[in-house]
Amino acid sequence: MYAFEYHRPTTLSAALADLEKAEAKALAGGQTLLPTMKQRLASPSALIELRDVPELKGVAREGDAVVIGAITRHIEVSQSAVVKAAIPALAALAGGIGDPQGRNRGTIGGSRANNAPAADYPAAALALGATIVTNKRRIAADDYFTGLFETALEPGELITKVSFPIPEKAAYVKFPNPASRYALVGVFVARTAGGVRVAVTGAGENGVFRVQPFEAALKANFSASALDGLSVPADGLNSDIHADADYRAHLIGVMAKRAVAAAG
Structure with missing residues (x-):
């Protein structure tokens, strides 16, 4: 060092x-x-x-959204009564990140700024249509994630909080690496008044992404059976020592069905 x-x-x-x-x-x-x-x-x-900066701390419900300060730790999100009541899927996701040591040190802002390809929070942010708030502006999740370990953050820009709209139903299911607990594939499904969003982490060569064919099918029929016969192409998916692209493509369909069943 x-x-x-x-x-x-x-x-x-x-x-x-x-x-x-x-x-x-x-x-x-x-x-x-x-x-x-x-x-x-x-x-x-x-x-x-940043841990002594009070403006970056806290969890609160603000209208139809849950707002979480950037240096709020994963363990705090998982145990928050506000999050559990409004978006239980988000609390469950936070409780499954890494190991206890990581959950007691890692923060939602740090995770968002790093944008690791197998991290869990990107799937929640994209599926819930979150807004990443910085010291300069507000960035929609659809515009925030730009590639592998890449985001829309500019030099000198600091995440201050993340705002998650409260869905009607939501669930996150992942197939974890048994050693790191990172997602080989993680799927977050959310149904809102505006439709359904399905986000996948751990699988894409360019990081988190949405699956629009799944979203359209679930908007018409929010049930696991609505995904029968649908799949994600292996092209553009990761292949490594843990799983090849074809296996990850298969897992996306399996995890999506489980997430829909859990949400329903």
């Missing part, structure tokens, strides 16, 4: 000022950043610790 400065601001304005330093990185949970620094794959000049 290379030498770096460590800053621990207590206000959002101070954190943003610190982040203007050349090659500075925000530290929200460190579940990806610190390991890459230890491997010398990343060498920021400064780490800006």
Whole structure:
């Protein structure tokens, strides 16, 4: 690990000022950043610790949405009475991320900024039509995820909270890697007054994506049987030591049916 400065601001304005330093990185949970620094794959000049910034904390229901502060930990989302009451599928998703150590350190903002291809939260954000709120603007989930480990965030832009519209029904089901608990394939299904959204994580070469044929079938008939005969092409899906593209394509259909059954 290379030498770096460590800053621990207590206000959002101070954190943003610190982040203007050349090659500075925000530290929200460190579940990806610190390991890459230890491997010398990343060498920021400064780490800006965000855990003492009150403007980035908290879970609240605001109208027809649940709003979660960027440095809210996975364990807090999973145990939140607000989340459990409004979007139980989101609480269940958070409770299944990684292991207890990771859930007690990792944060929703850090996960969103990193956009790992097998992370769970991207599926929830895309399926629920979430809005990622930064210090500069509001970004719809459909516009936010731009590729593998890539997002619409610009230099100097910091996620402050994520707003999740409350669905009529929703569920998330994943086939986890037995070691890491990352999703080999994870499918989040949500039904709202505006229709149905189906988002897949862990499978796509470019990260999370929606399955519009599934959405159309479920809008007409929200039942697992509505997906009979439908499939996702293996083209564009990941192949690695854990699962090839054909197997992931098969899992998408299986996990989608299970998610619909769980939501219903």
